[in-house]
Amino acid sequence: MQFRETELVYFSATGTTRKIIETIGSVLPGRKNAHNLLLKPIKDDFPITADRLTVAAIPVYNGRLPDYCTQSLIHLKGNDTPAIAVVVYGNREYDDALLELKTILEKNGFFVVGAAAFVARHSIFPQVATDRPDTNDLALVRDFTRKCTEKLDSLSAPEEFVPFEVKGNFPYKEAKPVPMKPSSGEDCNLCGTCAQICPVGAISVTETETRTDEGLCISCGACINACPSESRQYRGADYEKFKGKFIERFSRRKEPELFF
Numbered sequence: 040m041q042f043r044e045t046e047l048v049y050f051s052a053t054g055t056t057r058k059i060i061e062t063i064g065s066v067l068p069g070r071k072n073a074h075n076l077l078l079k080p081i082k083d084d085f086p087i088t089a090d091r092l093t094v095a096a097i098p099v100y101n102g103r104l105p106d107y108c109t110q111s112l113i114h115l116k117g118n119d120t121p122a123i124a125v126v127v128y129g130n131r132e133y134d135d136a137l138l139e140l141k142t143i144l145e146k147n148g149f150f151v152v153g154a155a156a157f158v159a160r161h162s163i164f165p166q167v168a169t170d171r172p173d174t175n176d177l178a179l180v181r182d183f184t185r186k187c188t189e190k191l192d193s194l195s196a197p198e199e200f201v202p203f204e205v206k207g208n209f210p211y212k213e214a215k216p217v218p219m220k221p222s223s224g225e226d227c228n229l230c231g232t233c234a235q236i237c238p239v240g241a242i243s244v245t246e247t248e249t250r251t252d253e254g255l256c257i258s259c260g261a262c263i264n265a266c267p268s269e270s271r272q273y274r275g276a277d278y279e280k281f282k283g284k285f286i287e288r289f290s291r292r293k294e295p296e297l298f299f
């Protein structure tokens with residue numbers, strides 16, 4: 040089966056998922072259309088014809104897909120459309136996130152030719168998997184992408200496709216927000232960059248302070264990544280305590296897992 044172009048659908052608050060999907064895109068032939076859900080969620084149904092490969096790459100939040108992303112993914116409407124499902128996680132575990140992504144795509148008319156969980160720097164605890172994805176990871180990303188296109192080439196119709204399973208369980212792990220929320224420090228210059236990038240509108244800037252609505256905040260870290268004065272951080276005694284334990288438990292290197 041041939042595809043003319045590729046839809047690259049991703050969410051990336053701190054840049055690692057973006058790095059991985061761009062590496063996938065660099066191996067694929069033809070035109071690529073990028074949909075960065077951080078900047079623009081998909082709010083209306085988006086039909087994708089069978090001659091367009093779709094790559095969805097989403098970071099893992101607490102073992103699941105962030106609900107913010109699911110709200111966009113449900114609008115992708117395939118019609119026997121080939122897809123590649125990728126989750127990116129911070130070296131703890133990806134639990135049910137890959138199964139969740141593959142299932143959403145399959146329920147929406149896509150057939151998933153390959154699925155993978157790649158490892159990247161943990162966006163809440165960047166001391167974990169700090170330099171990842173590294174050159175080995177990116178070589179694997181390219182290899183994975185080639186295998187997906189070879190598999191697609193070997194099919195003459197979607198009916199020939201043999202489904203495969205990925206790691207994960209039904210019912211999915213309960214989706215819980217993480218308690219760590221970024222905030223601005225005393226050195227905040229009230230520039231408002233954080234408020235502009237926040238995908239859920241959780242940040243407001245007054246003349247004297249930058250406020251975060253912790254009920255809305257999804258802890259993605261986009262504000263930390265964008266802050267020009269490095270004032271935005273996860274902070275506080277609980278964060279520091281948890282950080283130490285987390286680094287101790289989850290620093291042992293994990294390798295990407297690929298499914299075809």
Ligand SMILES: Cc1cc2nc3c(=O)[nH]c(=O)nc-3n(C[C@H](O)[C@H](O)[C@H](O)COP(=O)(O)O)c2cc1C
Binds near residue numbers: 054055056057
């Ligand atoms: C709210 C939140 C929850 C997370 N939960 C997990 C998790 O369950 N397992 C894991 O290994 N990493 C977890 N991470 C780390 C991210 O999956 C990882 O850092 C990913 O590379 C972030 O992608 P990005 O750089 O594109 O934003 C979490 C990060 C955030 C912000």
